[in-house]
Amino acid sequence: MTTAPDSLDRRARQLHAEALAHVSPEVRAHLRRARHEAISAGTERPSWRLPSWLAGGAMAAALVLAVVLRPDPAPPQPDALPAAGVAAATLEDPAVHLEEDPGFYLWLASADVTALALE
Structure with a gap:
């Protein structure tokens, strides 16, 4: 195997660490709080969301209703x-x-x- 991806990864991490060294601790703390808030907000499930089995059942019922209520084509004229x-x-x-x-x-x-x- 080649070591090119490892050296590229190592170089990217080094550049990231150098860039973070120039950021003030207040800004880093603010970014850390924002990241934690975003992660915790993403894991919460909204209360209005339907369970998947209920949503699937509603979709199936709608399809059955559409098939049952479908208008029949007009019968051909006998003459x-x-x-x-x-x-x-x-x-x-x-x-x-x-x-x-x-x-x-x-x-x-x-x-x-x-x-x-x-x-």
Whole structure:
């Protein structure tokens, strides 16, 4: 291992100690008090804060309520869908007209279909 980090750490500590030597004892005492107050204030728990299990339960209840009260999508209009489907089918496949013609089924049942298929 290299000793470069150790020498860097040692040099930083030395510079810090030299800088503290130039600070008056009153200022150091004031900084020490402020540091202790900040540390003690950080460890106190605010009284208004909810326990984690209660906050989690409230979040779960809100999600369940949102799912239950979610509005259902509007059902499709019964007349609109078949008309749109037929219109799209007629544009794509011209054989749709043959399927609607009763003569097509009579011709399909005749003997001409078999002769036509053998050709």
